[in-house]
Amino acid sequence: MTDKLRIGIIGAGGVSQLVHIPIIKKHPNVELVAVADLEFSRAAAVADRFKIPLFFRDPERMLAREDIDAVHVNTPTNSHLALTLAALAAGKHVLVEKPIARKADEAKRMVAAAKSARKQLMAAMNLRFRPDSLLLHKMIHGGELGKIIAVRAGWHKKKDRWSRTPWLNNARISGGGVLMDTGIQMLDVCWWMLGNPAIKRVSAQVSRERLGFRVEDTLVAYYTLAGDTTFYLNTTWAFMSDESEAYTMVSGSKGSASLNPLKITKEVQGNLVNVTPAGKAPRLVDLYNKSFEIELDHFFQSVMQDTEVQSSGAEAAQLLDVIEATYRSASENREIVIGES
Numbered sequence: 419m420t421d422k423l424r425i426g427i428i429g430a431g432g433v434s435q436l437v438h439i440p441i442i443k444k445h446p447n448v449e450l451v452a453v454a455d456l457e458f459s460r461a462a463a464v465a466d467r468f469k470i471p472l473f474f475r476d477p478e479r480m481l482a483r484e485d486i487d488a489v490h491v492n493t494p495t496n497s498h499l500a501l502t503l504a505a506l507a508a509g510k511h512v513l514v515e516k517p518i519a520r521k522a523d524e525a526k527r528m529v530a531a532a533k534s535a536r537k538q539l540m541a542a543m544n545l546r547f548r549p550d551s552l553l554l555h556k557m558i559h560g561g562e563l564g565k566i567i568a569v570r571a572g573w574h575k576k577k578d579r580w581s582r583t584p585w586l587n588n589a590r591i592s593g594g595g596v597l598m599d600t601g602i603q604m605l606d607v608c609w610w611m612l613g614n615p616a617i618k619r620v621s622a623q624v625s626r627e628r629l630g631f632r633v634e635d636t637l638v639a640y641y642t643l644a645g646d647t648t649f650y651l652n653t654t655w656a657f658m659s660d661e662s663e664a665y666t667m668v669s670g671s672k673g674s675a676s677l678n679p680l681k682i683t684k685e686v687q688g689n690l691v692n693v694t695p696a697g698k699a700p701r702l703v704d705l706y707n708k709s710f711e712i713e714l715d716h717f718f719q720s721v722m723q724d725t726e727v728q729s730s731g732a733e734a735a736q737l738l739d740v741i742e743a744t745y746r747s748a749s750e751n752r753e754i755v756i757g758e759s
Contacts, residue, residue, distance in 0.1 A: 422449040429492035430455035430464040454480045481508040496591045499524045506531045511538040511721045518734040520593030525735035539731035545607040547712040550680040555611045564672030572652040573600040573664040580655035587631040595633030601653040615644040622747040628656035
């Protein structure tokens with residue numbers, strides 16, 4: 419490997435143009451070598467706009483190049499498996515945009531391939547890398563809130579702006595509805611903040627009534643985790659409000675915390691005290707944008723230093739097992755024990 423990590427991007431759509439490419443272009447230790455997209459005109463236009471040396475229609479041609487160390491797979495979810503397996507077979511490290519796959523068995527094949535190739539495989543779950551999420555993770559693991567008893571999280575997109583990505587409501591491409599879009603992100607970040615405890619049981623309900631899709635537009639799920647921590651998740655594409663909202667609330671034996679905005683309350687000498695770090699609260703959009711910068715830098719550093727990635731492919735596969743159990747609970751209208759046949 420040269421002094422700089424050399425990157426190729428598969429998929430020249432919005433997430434590449436708005437997030438990945440601008441971050442890579444300004445990173446001092448990374449070089450963007452090529453972009454590939456099945457729409458050749460888009461690949462050419464993006465390469466011209468961002469001064470990327472090479473562009474391809476066929477990702478296999480890009481993967482065959484020896485001057486690329488790692489690739490970002492930024493394509494619809496149904497293509498993640500084939501592209502990731504091809505990239506790993508070509509000896510590349512791989513960052514896959516969320517969700518890593520449609521099903522747990524697809525993710526497990528990707529994990530096995532990465533292990534065999536001895537390459538990094540990371541799922542791009544950027545909410546883990548928000549500065550406020552990182553701080554809350556540190557406080558939880560430092561015991562500042564005591565034993566975590568309950569967590570509540572929600573992401574509600576207002577009905578008239580449910581998505582800019584039309585294939586998200588096609589389960590053959592996306593793997594599901596709102597659970598595979600916003601729900602999996604909230605489940606992932608809360609699970610990670612708690613230290614990835616085993617998720618033992620789930621009871622869930624879904625609705626398709628508001629938007630009329632074949633996939634769910636609204637989900638409510640209740641999870642029981644190891645240590646008897648409970649987690650309540652509510653996410654929707656059809657929020658009946660003039661504004662979207664997202665929130666996380668953590669309740670512990672010594673205090674509580676919430677996000678959007680960050681607030682931390684602890685019991686100090688018998689009194690409840692607001693111990694939120696002082697200073698002007700950053701804008702939510704700034705926190706969200708910063709999460710991508712921290713996430714991509716983490717992937718780059720992990721590859722260059724050969725250290726374990728956060729948000730690994732193995733963790734993503736575990737989470738998809740939970741997602742499948744959640745869908746099963748909603749379909750069968752009963753509580754599901756995770757891992758039961």
